[in-house]
Amino acid sequence: MKYLEIFNSYKHSEKIAYICGENSVTYKELMLYSDRLAKYILQNCGVGNKDAISVYGHKDFLMLVSFIACTKSGHPYCPMDISFTKNRVEDVLDIINSKFSIFTEDLVVDEKFNILNRKNILDIIYDDKYDNISDEGLYEIDSEDIAYIIFTSGSTGKPKGVQITYDNLNNYIRWIHNVVGNEKNKVYLNQAPFSFDLSVMDLYLSLYSESTLFAITKENQQDFSSLYENLKKSNVTNWVSTPSFADMCLSMREFSCENIKDIEYFLFCGEVLTKKTAKRLRERFPNAKIINTYGPTESTVCVTDILVTDEVIEKFGVIPLGKTKNGTIIEIREDDKVLADGEVGEIVIIGDTVSSGYYKNSVQTEKSFFITENNIRGYKTGDLGYFKDGNLFFSNRKDFQIKLNGYRIELGDIESNLLNIEGVISCCALPNYDSDNKVKSITAVVVSNNVVNEKEYVKFLKEELQKYVPSYMVPKKFKFLEKLPMNNNGKIDRKELKKILESK
Numbered sequence: 191m192k193y194l195e196i197f198n199s200y201k202h203s204e205k206i207a208y209i210c211g212e213n214s215v216t217y218k219e220l221m222l223y224s225d226r227l228a229k230y231i232l233q234n235c236g237v238g239n240k241d242a243i244s245v246y247g248h249k250d251f252l253m254l255v256s257f258i259a260c261t262k263s264g265h266p267y268c269p270m271d272i273s274f275t276k277n278r279v280e281d282v283l284d285i286i287n288s289k290f291s292i293f294t295e296d297l298v299v300d301e302k303f304n305i306l307n308r309k310n311i312l313d314i315i316y317d318d319k320y321d322n323i324s325d326e327g328l329y330e331i332d333s334e335d336i337a338y339i340i341f342t343s344g345s346t347g348k349p350k351g352v353q354i355t356y357d358n359l360n361n362y363i364r365w366i367h368n369v370v371g372n373e374k375n376k377v378y379l380n381q382a383p384f385s386f387d388l389s390v391m392d393l394y395l396s397l398y399s400e401s402t403l404f405a406i407t408k409e410n411q412q413d414f415s416s417l418y419e420n421l422k423k424s425n426v427t428n429w430v431s432t433p434s435f436a437d438m439c440l441s442m443r444e445f446s447c448e449n450i451k452d453i454e455y456f457l458f459c460g461e462v463l464t465k466k467t468a469k470r471l472r473e474r475f476p477n478a479k480i481i482n483t484y485g486p487t488e489s490t491v492c493v494t495d496i497l498v499t500d501e502v503i504e505k506f507g508v509i510p511l512g513k514t515k516n517g518t519i520i521e522i523r524e525d526d527k528v529l530a531d532g533e534v535g536e537i538v539i540i541g542d543t544v545s546s547g548y549y550k551n552s553v554q555t556e557k558s559f560f561i562t563e564n565n566i567r568g569y570k571t572g573d574l575g576y577f578k579d580g581n582l583f584f585s586n587r588k589d590f591q592i593k594l595n596g597y598r599i600e601l602g603d604i605e606s607n608l609l610n611i612e613g614v615i616s617c618c619a620l621p622n623y624d625s626d627n628k629v630k631s632i633t634a635v636v637v638s639n640n641v642v643n644e645k646e647y648v649k650f651l652k653e654e655l656q657k658y659v660p661s662y663m664v665p666k667k668f669k670f671l672e673k674l675p676m677n678n679n680g681k682i683d684r685k686e687l688k689k690i691l692e693s694k
């Protein structure tokens with residue numbers, strides 16, 4: 191059965207599907223409200239129309255109602271979190287260019303965009319007139335139709351929309367559900383915003399297994415006592431987060447199985463899981479299973495998994511990414527040649543969860559995606575890695591994409607947006623690493639003709655940049671130079687630049 195049919199089979203269930211603070215919804219309500227909103231969408235866009243719809247907001251139950259309503263009416267949804275700047279929201283709205291967008295939180299955008307606001311949505315979902323109108327077009331979604339589009343940082347300064355098909359998502363859910371033992375009636379933790387594909391793991395696993403999704407807001411995550419209180423009352427059994435978030439929780443002494451008693455699984459994805467983090471979790475939660483998974487948004491969340499036991503932690507120098515999921519082949523390549531076990535090359539994913547490409551962006555799609563002779567989609571990840579004893583390992587990146595606290599950032603995205611700011615002549619964003627080789631911050635090196643007072647100018651640059659990129663992309667430190675070192679190809683010599691900074 192496909193996931194929409196499974197969700198629908200819970201339409202009489204009084205179980206809580208989603209809870210976030212005071213905000214909650216049962217399965218029965220979720221299915222009823224999303225039916226009503228789907229019928230509204232069908233009425234307004236017409237049966238057979240499959241244009242994407244942007245959904246803006248944070249952790250409100252209306253986000254879930256909107257996502258499911260879009261799918262039920264055959265429209266891809268495009269989640270945008272409140273961490274997006276107004277400019278980025280407008281960039282996405284421009285690219286998506288739909289008849290209307292759904293905003294579950296207030297944000298004033300250009301008048302040219304037609305917005306269905308919170309009040310409009312509530313009026314629709316609480317109106318029973320929709321129950322009696324025709325359901326023509328409802329649940330008409332084909333395998334290759336797009337289920338969602340998630341935007342990620344793009345090196346040119348504009349975000350790229352990854353399109354995930356209905357079957358991509360179905361294939362992914364069936365596999366990941368098996369990884370956690372096919373069990374029903376669990377409590378999943380939702381840490382990541384819905385605009386980050388890690389949230390697809392908890393959201394869909396939870397709904398698929400008639401479990402409860404317990405969400406913690408951005409605000410809760412910034413305040414330790416509120417975070418702890420929430421975790422304690424959540425009764426979470428299946429934890430889904432970035433390793434960085436687990437590290438943050440581990441800095442609270444109370445974060446242990448004596449206080450947070452029900453955790454059975456820690457599921458990680460999105461960045462390196464260090465041995466240090468895994469060991470600390472094993473100490474604090476000896477009965478919980480830790481699963482490391484790996485994958486890019488372009489192949490529906492993740493494509494490998496491994497159970498991180500004490501033995502695994504001891505045996506390997508770094509924690510493996512694990513074995514490839516069924517329905518997928520991973521090759522390690524260099525210049526299209528497939529490398530042998532142990533050799534480091536680019537990780538290439540071929541299989542049934544590979545996206546159909548970037549939305550309205552054939553240039554980037556052709557660069558990274560391909561079709562095999564057997565008509566299966568493939569994606570060149572830009573990650574460097576190798577296989578050893580059937581396990582995949584991560585080495586590094588080929589390019590200038592980094593992960594900071596789980597967020598995927600193209601350094602070029604920061605640089606392109608910095609270059610648009612008054613006075614910036616040239617610039618370079620450099621990641622700073624900690625002893626575990628994880629990025630801990632970003633430094634921007636700027637050449638400018640506008641620096642009178644350095645402190646004031648840094649403040650100005652941060653404020654300006656924050657209008658265009660999410661706050662997690664704003665460099666922590668700024669350094670100024672008269673010129674940037676160049677290599678023979680006329681590109682910025684990052685190694686030399688690092689040396690210059692270190693010598694200062």
Ligand code: AMP
Pocket residue numbers: 342387388458459460461462463482483484485486487488491511571573584587593597598
């Ligand atoms: P995203 O599309 O945001 O999920 O980011 C995908 C990228 O995150 C991958 O291409 C890797 O560079 C990195 N990544 C994801 N999972 C892991 C992991 N378990 N270990 C190391 N890096 C990871």
